Amino acid sequence: MKTICLYFEIHQIIHLKRYRCFDIGRDHYYYDDYENERCITEIAEKSYIPALVTLIEMAKANAGAFKVALSLSGVGLEQLEIHAPRVIELLQELNETGCVEFLAEPYSHGLSSLANEDCFREEVMRMSNKVKEVFGQTPKVFRNSSLIYSDAIGGIIAEMGFKGMLTEGAKHVLGWKSPHYLYHCAENPNLKLLLRDYKLSDDISLRFSNSEWNEYPLFADKYMDWIAALPEGEQVINIFMELQALGMVQPLSSNILEFLKALPACAKERGITFSTPTEVVTKLKSVDKVDVPYPLSWSDEERDVSCWLGNAMQREAFNKLYSVAERVHLCDDRRIKQDWDYLQASNNFRFMTTKNTGIYLPRGIYDSPFDAFTNYMNILGDFIARVNSLYPVDMDNEELNSLLTTIKNQGEELVQLNEEVARLQEALKKAEEKVAAPAAKKPAAKKPAAKKTTKKSE
Numbered sequence: 379m380k381t382i383c384l385y386f387e388i389h390q391i392i393h394l395k396r397y398r399c400f401d402i403g404r405d406h407y408y409y410d411d412y413e414n415e416r417c418i419t420e421i422a423e424k425s426y427i428p429a430l431v432t433l434i435e436m437a438k439a440n441a442g443a444f445k446v447a448l449s450l451s452g453v454g455l456e457q458l459e460i461h462a463p464r465v466i467e468l469l470q471e472l473n474e475t476g477c478v479e480f481l482a483e484p485y486s487h488g489l490s491s492l493a494n495e496d497c498f499r500e501e502v503m504r505m506s507n508k509v510k511e512v513f514g515q516t517p518k519v520f521r522n523s524s525l526i527y528s529d530a531i532g533g534i535i536a537e538m539g540f541k542g543m544l545t546e547g548a549k550h551v552l553g554w555k556s557p558h559y560l561y562h563c564a565e566n567p568n569l570k571l572l573l574r575d576y577k578l579s580d581d582i583s584l585r586f587s588n589s590e591w592n593e594y595p596l597f598a599d600k601y602m603d604w605i606a607a608l609p610e611g612e613q614v615i616n617i618f619m620e621l622q623a624l625g626m627v628q629p630l631s632s633n634i635l636e637f638l639k640a641l642p643a644c645a646k647e648r649g650i651t652f653s654t655p656t657e658v659v660t661k662l663k664s665v666d667k668v669d670v671p672y673p674l675s676w677s678d679e680e681r682d683v684s685c686w687l688g689n690a691m692q693r694e695a696f697n698k699l700y701s702v703a704e705r706v707h708l709c710d711d712r713r714i715k716q717d718w719d720y721l722q723a724s725n726n727f728r729f730m731t732t733k734n735t736g737i738y739l740p741r742g743i744y745d746s747p748f749d750a751f752t753n754y755m756n757i758l759g760d761f762i763a764r765v766n767s768l769y770p771v772d773m774d775n776e777e778l779n780s781l782l783t784t785i786k787n788q789g790e791e792l793v794q795l796n797e798e799v800a801r802l803q804e805a806l807k808k809a810e811e812k813v814a815a816p817a818a819k820k821p822a823a824k825k826p827a828a829k830k831t832t833k834k835s836e
Contacts, residue, residue: 390454422462425625430468437477452485479654482517488722532563542659547573548681558612583623587632598640
């Protein structure tokens with residue numbers, strides 16, 4: 379029996395403001411608040427809210443037969459909490475249906491998995507804790523920014539205790555193999571891999587409303603016929619896309635949500651089910667490992683990381699940013715930590731790409747990739763100066779490593795002490811209950827009977 383694993387991502391770009399070299403050292407606020415509010419409000423109204431309402435209706439109407447997975451970046455969640463709390467309310471309502479699984483991803487939606495393992499681990503755990511706090515779910519499956527994956531990244535995620543990970547079913551990695559099976563990480567077979575079917579995913583997210591597409595118009599029954607016609611042994615069809623594809627990339631006037639609503643009924647007629655990623659990785663067996671020595675992603679035709687690190691400007695900005703990763707890791711300044719998250723976001727490097735992909739790339743305030751590079755480096759110059767003011771640049775790596783080791787050891791000691799305190803409190807509670815138990819069972823002492831006084835007869 380075939381099953382569909384349907385997944386949507388929610389992430390919001392943090393727009394940087396125009397920042398001149400003259401602002402370095404004078405202005406430590408880097409963001410275009412007006413554009414951030416305008417952009418997320420528009421996306422919420424045109425995409426997130428109607429799409430989530432539709433998913434809730436689908437979950438309620440299909441009595442557990444329809445299931446979906448979602449993930450949010452931490453920076454996107456922060457923006458929703460500030461500017462579009464209605465989206466959070468709908469996500470929680472969807473969560474209450476029991477038909478959605480929330481995945482973990484890096485808090486910043488950045489590229490830390492390619493640069494700094496400690497930073498990457500911290501981001502993933504912070505986002506996992508945020509998901510637990512907001513939705514009450516502990517993520518068991520991980521999704522990296524833009525589905526970036528390699529054997530080394532998979533090994534880290536497996537060590538962190540995740541059972542599965544989503545990535546791209548790229549041709550240059552799979553070769554003749556099909557993405558419609560469950561695979562596992564080459565470094566650790568305990569981590570199962572769900573590979574995106576980019577054709578079926580892009581048919582919805584990129585081509586649905588294109589009247590020049592040879593399959594236009596696309597109806598739910600035709601789409602399900604394609605899936606039903608796949609070879610019998612191919613068990614799982616992974617359809618992954620951004621949630622804003624529903625309403626922004628594909629306008630609501632294209633009837634994209636009506637198409638989505640019709641999918642469960644058409645699937646049921648053909649004996650096709652819906653499953654969450656955790657259900658897939660626990661119920662199905664892996665058929666083989668996937669060797670990915672170099673990072674892949676779901677972006678552009680190359681399905682690699684060249685859209686973020688493909689030219690000298692991008693690599694210069696990337697290396698400069700992560701040159702202070704250890705110092706940022708040391709500090710406890712809330713503003714610096716927040717700026718660090720926002721400056722890591724992958725779109726900052728995407729704006730600097732010089733690739734000609736044939737697809738329009740909105741660059742916001744930037745006239746060119748060189749303009750994006752200059753603006754980002756001005757901001758980065760001020761940010762690094764602030765970090766260095768806390769931990770001077772002449773502090774060598776040995777001193778930093780010593781500080782990090784001390785902090786790590788102190789943290790481990792605190793954890794052990796807290797565990798010991800909890801153990802002693804529990805022991806004390808049991809001892810008090812043990813002492814109180816006999817006293818409660820002991821019968822109350824009888825009062826001495828009053829002596830009867832008899833009056834002598836005279």
